[in-house]
Amino acid sequence: MTYTFALVGNPNSGKTTMFNEITGAAQHVGNWPGVTVEKKEGKARKIKEDVKIIDLPGIYSLSPYSLEEIIARDYIVDEKPDVVINIVDASNIERNLYLTLQLKELGVPLVLVLNMIDVADARKDRIDINELEKYLGIPVIPASASKNSGVREVVEKALVVAETAKTGFVKKDHKVLDDIIEGYLDEVEKLISPIGNAKGWNSRWISLKLLEGDEKVKEKYHIPTNIIKDLKSFQEKLEKHYENDLETVFADSRYKYISRVIEKTVKKQLGNSGLTWSDKVDRIVTNRILAIPLFLSIMYAIFQITFGAIGSFTIDWVDGFMSDAVAGTLLRWLEAGGVAEWLRALVIDGIVAGLGSMLVFVPQIMLLFFFLALLEDTGYMARAAFIMDRFLRKLGLSGKSFIPMLLGFGCGVPAVMASRTLESEKDRRLTIILTPFMSCGAKLPVYALFAAAFFSNNQGAIIFSIYVLGIVIAILSGILLKNSILKGEVAPFVMELPPYRIPTLKGLGIHMAERGMAFIKKAGTIIFAAAVMIWFLQSFDFSVQMVEDPADSILGAMGKAIAPIFAPLGFGDWKSAVALLTGLIAKEVVVATLGILYGLGEVGEEVTQLGVALQTAFTPLKAYAFMAFTVLYMPCIAAFGAIKREMNSWKWTFIAVGYQTGIAWIVAFLIYQIGRLFGLS
Amino acid sequence: MINWIAGGLIIGVTLYVIISRANRLRKGENVCGCDCSSGDCYENKGK
Amino acid sequence: MPLTMVPLGKEAIVNVCNAKEATKKFLETLGITPGASICVISEMGGNLIVNIKGARVAINRGVAQQLMVEAC
Known part of the structure; x- marks a missing residue:
C-alpha cells in the first residue's frame, strides 16, 4: 500500500527543510515567503519506501485569495492525500495555528508538527504537548528539521494516522467557532447535506465555506440558487449580530479559539512583547538613514x-x-x-x-x-x-x-x-x-x-x-x-x-552545490x-x-x-x-x-x-x-x-x-x- | 573509423540536445537550460 | 487613531481596518483582527515593522494609515 502525505504550513515554517530531511532531497530553501509557487514531490527514502511526500507552497490560510492558497487547497480537497502533515513554527505558534484550524475544519487526517522546537526551547517557551493534543484533537509531534530531530517520528505518526483513517474511524470533532456561528452552520449543513451525501461531498466544510462567503466553492460545487438565497439571509443575520463583515467575524472567531488554547498550553518566559535581538538588529538595519x-x-x-x-x-x-x-x-x-x-x-x-x-x-x-x-x-x-x-x-x-x-x-x-x-x-x-x-x-x-x-x-x-x-x-x-x-x-x-537566523553550513553548501x-x-x-x-x-x-x-x-x-x-x-x-x-x-x-x-x-x-x-x-x-x-x-x-x-x-x-x-x-x-x-x- | 565514431557521437549529442529543447519549448514546458537551482525551477508538466 | 501615530515600542489594540477587501483579508489571516494587540518595532519613512502575535510583519505606510487602533 502506498501512502501520500502532504506537507502544509506557513511560509518560513521550515517545510522545505522537513521535506529535505524526509526525502533526502536537496531542495533549495528560501528564507522569504512566496518563493515556492508549485508543489514538489519526493519519496520518504530515508524512512520508509512507498511513501510519497508532497511539499505544497507555504500559505497562511485556506481562503482562496492567493495563487498559493488555491494550489494548496485544491490539492488537499481534490487529490485527497492520505495524511496532511501540518508544519507549525513552534516559536510562532499562535499565528501558525490559524492554518491548523482551517485544516481541521476540512476534516482531513492531520498530524501537527511543532517544528523549530529548539528555537522555542531556547527562548524558554514551554509548550504542553499533551494538552495541545487534547485541545486540538490531533497528534502533535515536536521536531526540529534543521537538526534532524523528530523527523522519523513525524513519518511514523503519519503512518499510524493513515492506517486509522483507512479503517474509517473518525473522531467526532468538537466545535471551534463560537456557538452562534456553529448554530448557523448546522442550519446550512441541513440544506447542503441532502445533495452532499449523494455526491460524496464533505458537507460540513462546504457549508462552512459557503457561510464564510467563499465564491470559489460556490462556483465549484454549483450550489442551487434556492440554497444561496437562504444562505444570504443567514449571512446577513450574522453580520448584523456581530456588527462586522463576515471575513472579520470568522477570522476573529478562529483567533479567539486559538488564544484560549494558547493560554492553556503555552507558557512564554519572555511574552510576546519586548524586543528580541532580531528586533534590535531590525532597528539598525531598517533605520531610515542607515538602511540604504x-x-x-x-x-x-x-x-x-x-x-x-x-x-x-x-x-x-x-x-x-x-x-x-x-x-x-x-x-x-x-x-x-x-x-x-x-x-x-x-x-x-x-x-x-x-x-x-x-x-x-x-x-x-x-x-x-x-x-x-x-x-x-x-x-x-x-x-x-x-x-x-x-x-x-x-x-x-x-x-x-x-x-x-x-x-x-x-x-x-x-x-x-x-x-x-x-x-x-x-x-x-x-x-x-x-x-x-x-x-x-x-x-x-x-x-x-x-x-x-x-x-x-x-x-x-x-x-x-x-x-x-x-x-x-x-x-x-x-x-x-x-x-x-x-x-x-x-x-x-x-x-x-522571518526572524534573523544563523545560516547552517549545510544550507549554504546546498545553495553553492546547486549553482x-x-x-x-x-x-x-x-x-x-x-x-x-x-x-x-x-x-x-x-x-x-x-x-x-x-x-x-x-x-x-x-x-x-x-x-x-x-x-x-x-x-x-x-x-x-x-x-x-x-x-x-x-x-x-x-x-x-x-x-x-x-x-x-x-x-x-x-x-x-x-x-x-x-x-x-x-x-x-x-x-x-x-x-x-x-x-x-x-x-x-x-x-x-x-x-x-x-x-x-x-x-x-x-x-x-x-x-x-x-x-x-x-x-x-x-x-x-x-x-x-x-x-x- | 575512430573519426566517424567520435564525430558521430558529438554530433548525435548535439542534435539530441537541440531537438529535445526545441520540442519542450514548443510544448510550452520549461527549458531549464538556465542555471536555476533545482529548487527554484520547476518542470511544468502539462499545467 | 491610525497605526502610524503609535509611538515606537508602545502597544496598541486593533480596532478597525479600512483597507481594501483583499488587503484586509490578508491582514486578518496574519492575526490583525479587531481586539488584537499590536506593537510597532521599527519605522522607516512611514513603513512599519510590527509585532503581531509574536510574528514580525512589514506594512507599508498606506495600509498602516488605514488600520485604526486604540491606545491601551
Whole structure:
C-alpha cells in the first residue's frame, strides 16, 4: 500500500527543510515567503519506501485569495492525500495555528508538527504537548528539521494516522467557532447535506465555506440558487449580530479559539512583547538613514570580495587545470588515436575553446551565490524588500515586486514565474518586463571576462556598476511604463519578515552545490551543443566548404549582416555581433562564442589569453558599452519561453523583449557616444 | 573509423540536445537550460 | 487613531481596518483582527515593522494609515 502525505504550513515554517530531511532531497530553501509557487514531490527514502511526500507552497490560510492558497487547497480537497502533515513554527505558534484550524475544519487526517522546537526551547517557551493534543484533537509531534530531530517520528505518526483513517474511524470533532456561528452552520449543513451525501461531498466544510462567503466553492460545487438565497439571509443575520463583515467575524472567531488554547498550553518566559535581538538588529538595519547606505555597502563588499583577490585566485587555478590537464590530455588522446584534422579542430577549437572559456568563471559564480545565499538565509533579503518598498513606491511599484527581481539575480526563469504571486495583472506584466534587467548568473561570465581584460584594477567596482545599471534601468522603466501603458494603483505591501537566523553550513553548501552543478549540467548540454554548432558555422561557408578565414563562413556572413546595427554602440565587428546573437541560446554562450572565434583552445594557451585577444577588438569604453548591452538586451530562449507562458500573450511577450532590446541599444549608444565626447575611444 | 565514431557521437549529442529543447519549448514546458537551482525551477508538466 | 501615530515600542489594540477587501483579508489571516494587540518595532519613512502575535510583519505606510487602533 502506498501512502501520500502532504506537507502544509506557513511560509518560513521550515517545510522545505522537513521535506529535505524526509526525502533526502536537496531542495533549495528560501528564507522569504512566496518563493515556492508549485508543489514538489519526493519519496520518504530515508524512512520508509512507498511513501510519497508532497511539499505544497507555504500559505497562511485556506481562503482562496492567493495563487498559493488555491494550489494548496485544491490539492488537499481534490487529490485527497492520505495524511496532511501540518508544519507549525513552534516559536510562532499562535499565528501558525490559524492554518491548523482551517485544516481541521476540512476534516482531513492531520498530524501537527511543532517544528523549530529548539528555537522555542531556547527562548524558554514551554509548550504542553499533551494538552495541545487534547485541545486540538490531533497528534502533535515536536521536531526540529534543521537538526534532524523528530523527523522519523513525524513519518511514523503519519503512518499510524493513515492506517486509522483507512479503517474509517473518525473522531467526532468538537466545535471551534463560537456557538452562534456553529448554530448557523448546522442550519446550512441541513440544506447542503441532502445533495452532499449523494455526491460524496464533505458537507460540513462546504457549508462552512459557503457561510464564510467563499465564491470559489460556490462556483465549484454549483450550489442551487434556492440554497444561496437562504444562505444570504443567514449571512446577513450574522453580520448584523456581530456588527462586522463576515471575513472579520470568522477570522476573529478562529483567533479567539486559538488564544484560549494558547493560554492553556503555552507558557512564554519572555511574552510576546519586548524586543528580541532580531528586533534590535531590525532597528539598525531598517533605520531610515542607515538602511540604504548599509544595503549598498553590503552589496559592494560582496562584489569586491568575489571579483578581487579570491576570485582571481580561483580563475588562475581553474585556468591552469583546464589548459594543462584537460586540454593537454585530450590533445594527446586525439593524436594517439590518429584522428582527422577536422575532428581535432572540432574538439579543440570548438568544444574545448567554447566550454573552457566559460567554465573558468564557475568558482567565481559559486562564490557570488554563496554570499547571496548568506544574505537570504540570515533573513536580510526579506528586509531588503521592506527597505526598497519606500523607494519603489515613489516609482509606482510595490516592495512585493522586489522579490521576483531578487530571484532574477539567480535566473530569469524562476523570477518571471514568481511574478505570479502578484495580484494585479498590470503589476505582474510590469514585473515580468523589468525582471530580466536584473543581471542573471549566466551573464556573469561575460562581465568577468571583460572586466578582467579591461579593468583589471577595479573589477569588483566595474561589475557592481553593471548590476546597478540594470537596477537603475529597471527603476526608470518602472516609472515610464507605470505612467504610460501600465497605469494603475500601487499595490499594498504586507509581508511577514522571518526572524534573523544563523545560516547552517549545510544550507549554504546546498545553495553553492546547486549553482555549480546547474552550471556544469548546462555546460554539458546546451552550451556543448551551441559550441559544436558555432564551430560548424564558423568553419564552413554556404557551399559546405571549409574556409580558411572564419570571416568567410556562414557565421561570418550572418555577423556581417547584423554588425552595422551595433556600429554606433562601438562594437560593430562581426564577431561581437555573432556573440550577442548566439547569446540568445544562453547568455554564457556569448563567452563561448568569443572563445571559439578568437581561436582559443590551442594547447598552452590559457583562457586568460582570450582577454588579451579581445584587447585587439575592444577598448575599455567599447567593452563597457558591450557589458551594458549584455545586461539589458532580451533574455535567453528559456526566459523568453517563461515570459510567453506568464504573459499568456504573444503581443505582450514581444512588447517585453522589444522594449528590453531597444533600451539596451539606447543605453549602450549613450555610453559609447558620451564617452567619446569626453575623449575616450 | 575512430573519426566517424567520435564525430558521430558529438554530433548525435548535439542534435539530441537541440531537438529535445526545441520540442519542450514548443510544448510550452520549461527549458531549464538556465542555471536555476533545482529548487527554484520547476518542470511544468502539462499545467 | 491610525497605526502610524503609535509611538515606537508602545502597544496598541486593533480596532478597525479600512483597507481594501483583499488587503484586509490578508491582514486578518496574519492575526490583525479587531481586539488584537499590536506593537510597532521599527519605522522607516512611514513603513512599519510590527509585532503581531509574536510574528514580525512589514506594512507599508498606506495600509498602516488605514488600520485604526486604540491606545491601551
